């Protein structure tokens with residue numbers, strides 16, 4: 150068989166590819182549950198984006214299937230086994246400050262700008278054109294190929310949950326929804342709360358009226374505020390607080406309002422997958438409070454913070470420390486802290502754990518430790534780690550294709566976050582962001598270099614071919 154010039158083949162289809170990409174990008178497919186309908190559970194425009202893709206499939210002579218208007222697929226070829234490419238057509242809200250309207254896609258300086266250009270509509274079209282090229286070249290395949298289209302990746306993954314309830318799991322697959330070269334291991338992600346129930350103090354001291362830090366478990370909070378009942382010696386308190394800020398090189402404020410003192414600390418936000426990249430404002434403010442003569446209930450709560458959470462992003466003091474050669478350290482982020490004088494108080498925890506660890510197995514000893522401190526664990530939610538072995542045929546083939554087409558080494562990456570690939574049994578994240586390119590997903594002026602879009606399509610075409618032949 151003659152050599153196939155994958156990139157040239159894709160380049161000769163550039164105009165069609167861009168026209169279809171722009172058609173998809175023009176749909177404002179943001180989750181809209183307020184306007185949920187029986188045939189459009191996630192909103193009219195999300196459904197419209199799914200229909201758009203299925204319509205392309207029909208136009209080009211493929212089999213298509215809509216699965217409860219939450220997901221669907223476009224299928225090519227014959228064979229018992231199937232190769233799946235998992236994409237999504239929902240997008241996050243546009244936000245403010247765009248140079249050109251986010252849903253009026255346009256090419257400037259070789260870049261295709263629109264919400265979804267990189268995440269994940271551009272790559273969806275690239276993968277689709279990869280499969281379409283195989284059909285047009287009439288290449289013989291032994292396995293079927295499916296472009297699977299989800300519509301809820303940015304929120305609750307109801308698309309893939311529903312899809313795989315009834316639809317076949319691909320033999321091998323990839324998700325063009327993260328980085329090139331290949332992400333083959335993703336840590337497990339566990340969320341839970343550590344709760345102190347409402348209870349009277351057994352001795353009186355400074356009262357913490359309220360304490361708030363953080364909005365979400367997967368971020369290091371950059372702000373914390375505490376309100377204390379007025380301390381007799383406000384001046385001494387102020388001095389010690391400012392001293393504390395100074396010692397730890399933190400910004401913050403001290404204010405007296407009516408009969409209360411309000412303390413604020415600023416930190417630095419970071420993604421929970423590496424809490425050491427941030428400065429946790431909540432932990433710093435909480436650790437300061439733990440040094441005061443508090444009433445017994447806040448003393449217990451903030452004492453626990455100081456003893457078990459402060460300056461410990463590896464979970465050492467909670468007995469969770471673990472590391473492996475594949476994905477490195479377990480990390481622990483305290484994403485939210487809420488204390489209420491009259492009410493339940495809690496720490497919101499996000500843990501990213503290595504692929505060879507089982508978070509669920511640690512719950513017994515963690516619960517025992519918490520109980521001993523008058524606290525309890527609640528709302529445990531676990532997304533298991535995801536890992537495809539280095540020597541699996543999937544990895545070998547994707548590495549070969551990537552190296553042939555780019556001339557660069559296809560290093561295997563591991564991450565603390567989760568990618569869409571974890572919903573596949575044998576699946577990895579494969580592109581679309583090339584090494585060295587800025588990650589503009591979810592930001593204003595999101596774009597994808599047109600050259601990269603075509604390169605990705607050519608890589609996907611050959612990858613699908615090699616996996617399915």
Ligand SMILES: [Zn+2]
Pocket residue numbers: 237268269302326
């Ligand atoms: Zn995505």
